[in-house]
Amino acid sequence: KWHLSLGMGSENYRFHDHEKLAHYADAAADIEFRFPFGFKELEGIHSRTDFDLASHEKYSGKKLQYFDPDRNESYVPYVVETSIGLDRMFLSVLSHAYQEETLENNSSRVxxxxxAVLAPIKAAVLPLVKKDGLPQIAQKIVEDLRWEFNVAYDEKDAVGRRYRRQDAVGTPLCITVDHQTLEDETVTVRYRDSMEQKRVGIPELSQIVRSEVDMKHWLHKMDTV
Known part of the structure; x- marks a missing residue:
């Protein structure tokens, strides 16, 4: 379930049972992920039976048994060993996340x-132009959001190019400050994956970002998919 909570699709995972086992094990399986070069191991899981604790008990002379009140008996617990490769996990996330898309106007984007919970930058705040007080409003939004989130500020180049830059580094949300902001204190929030845009009030921003990147919200979203 932890792997599936990353939202990379159950079809990209499979179990591989071991036919040959270590002398202390009664079962072993790998969790494999579909990389661009095929299914490879992410995590190894081994049932080591009571070998470890029974050996400790034998040579230390100390009882390591558990009394089970439901069964009214004592026994040495089994140990289940699991190991996940951090480099492999990192590669699985990046290889699955990287996409090159052709858009409706025949332009492309990386x-x-x-x-979103793993994205290093949670949101980017972009003033539409570098004048008319828009950068100052954008900087204030950045200051407020940085109490909770890692937020970037970008004012270089046209806003479309800035969207593309943030898409390429995986930023889930872009927040654009424009001249309408001066009138009604609203901004445009753009979502990375769908490129959907919606107009929201500045006071709503913290909750919007939180709903996208907070682990509790993310796990709830995965449970409802």
Missing amino acids: VLKIP
Whole structure:
């Protein structure tokens, strides 16, 4: 379930049972992920039976048994060993997230659809232009959001190019400050994966970002998929 919570699709995982076992094991399996070069191991799981604790008990002379009140008996617990490779996990996330898309207007974009909870930058704040007080409003939004989130500020180049830059590094949300902001204190929030845009009030931003990147919200979203 932990692997599936990353939102990379159950079809990209499979179990591989071991036919040959270590002398202390009664079962072993690998969790494999579908990389671009095929299924490879992410995590190894081994049932080591009571070998470890029974050996400790034998040579230490100390009882390591558990009394089970439901069964009214004592026994040496089994140990289940699991090991996940961090480098492999990192590669699985990046290889699954990296996409090159052709858009409706025949332009293209590189987008890193990394799970929002893992994205290093949670949101980017972009003033539409570098004048008319828009950068000052954008900087204030950045200051407020940085109490909770890692937020970037970008004012270089046209806003479309800035969207593409943030897509390429996996930033889930872009927040654009424009001249309408001066009138009604609203901004445009753009979502990385769908490129959907919606107009929201500045006071709503913290909750919107939180709903996308907070682990509790993310796990709840995965449970409902």
